[in-house]
Amino acid sequence: MLHIGCHLSVSQGFLHMGKEALSIGADTFQFFTRNPRGGSVRKLDVEDMQALNVFMKEHQFAPILAHAPYTLNGCSKTARTRQFAREAMAEDLRRLEYVDHCRYNFHPGSHVGQGPEKGIELIADMLNTAMFPGQKTKVLLETMAGKGSEIGRNFEEIAAIIDKTVYNDTIGVCLDTCHVFDGGYDIVNHLDDVVERFDSIIGLDRLQAIHINDSKNELGSHKDRHEKIGEGHIGLEAFTAIVRHPAFRNLPFYLETPNDLQGYAHEIAVLRAAGER
Ligand code: FE
Numbered sequence: 001m002l003h004i005g006c007h008l009s010v011s012q013g014f015l016h017m018g019k020e021a022l023s024i025g026a027d028t029f030q031f032f033t034r035n036p037r038g039g040s041v042r043k044l045d046v047e048d049m050q051a052l053n054v055f056m057k058e059h060q061f062a063p064i065l066a067h068a069p070y071t072l073n074g075c076s077k078t079a080r081t082r083q084f085a086r087e088a089m090a091e092d093l094r095r096l097e098y099v100d101h102c103r104y105n106f107h108p109g110s111h112v113g114q115g116p117e118k119g120i121e122l123i124a125d126m127l128n129t130a131m132f133p134g135q136k137t138k139v140l141l142e143t144m145a146g147k148g149s150e151i152g153r154n155f156e157e158i159a160a161i162i163d164k165t166v167y168n169d170t171i172g173v174c175l176d177t178c179h180v181f182d183g184g185y186d187i188v189n190h191l192d193d194v195v196e197r198f199d200s201i202i203g204l205d206r207l208q209a210i211h212i213n214d215s216k217n218e219l220g221s222h223k224d225r226h227e228k229i230g231e232g233h234i235g236l237e238a239f240t241a242i243v244r245h246p247a248f249r250n251l252p253f254y255l256e257t258p259n260d261l262q263g264y265a266h267e268i269a270v271l272r273a274a275g276e277r
């Protein structure tokens with residue numbers, strides 16, 4: 001069975017998200033650990049997190065995905081922004097230990113003119129500071145579209161960060177279909193080649209999650225504008241091949257398409273059917 005869910009709001013708590021996911025045919029979900037454009041965080045509610053653990057077990061959920069805020073930039077030019085990134089990630093990771101099956105996804109960062117090499121070094125430093133021995137939650141680097149000075153625009157940059165990390169066994173990758181397509185990887189016509197490149201540069205054993213989004217823009221556009229499944233330049237045929245691909249089919253998929261709950265329920269049904277065909 002395909003493991004699939006969508007992005008949900010954490011505003012009514014963890015158990016609420018679990019119930020919401022179940023109600024739309026999902027068996028997982030993603031949420032922001034804090035205000036995505038600010039960085040403020042909710043009050044810690046351990047009981048609510050434990051209630052979600054019970055619920056997830058009861059309904060055989062796949063691991064959920066916690067997404068760091070967009071404001072988290074560990075390779076910023078500004079020392080204060082780098083400091084916020086380290087502290088926010090460290091706090092997020094401590095809190096997520098209360099969830100039994102959870103992964104933590106973040107955008108590697110934007111080097112803002114310092115160059116990718118310096119950026120890669122700073123991101124690895126952040127991971128080495130924020131992560132801790134014995135951590136349960138895997139930290140996933142998201143593949144990026146290459147907008148502006150984003151790090152993670154290609155598999156080589158992701159691999160270079162992983163190479164410099166101390167808690168290497170606890171690091172993985174989340175592949176975003178819109179981002180890699182915008183980054184120039186042709187998952188529409190050459191999916192097998194892209195999978196092979198990922199495997200040779202990063203290693204498929206690192207791949208822990210898929211963000212499944214169509215793109216408003218063409219291959220290599222570096223724009224990062226998500227579209228509904230089947231309504232963009234990737235298209236339903238390519239998504240059918242993606243959900244059925246042996247390298248992906250057992251991974252959890254998370255929709256980040258422009259939708260309300262009903263729209264997500266529809267896309268989940270469409271992709272489940274595509275996966276089983
Ligand atoms: Fe993201």
Ligand code: FE
Pocket residue numbers: 142176211256
């Ligand atoms: Fe994404």
Ligand code: ZN
Pocket residue numbers: 176178179224225226
């Ligand atoms: Zn995106």
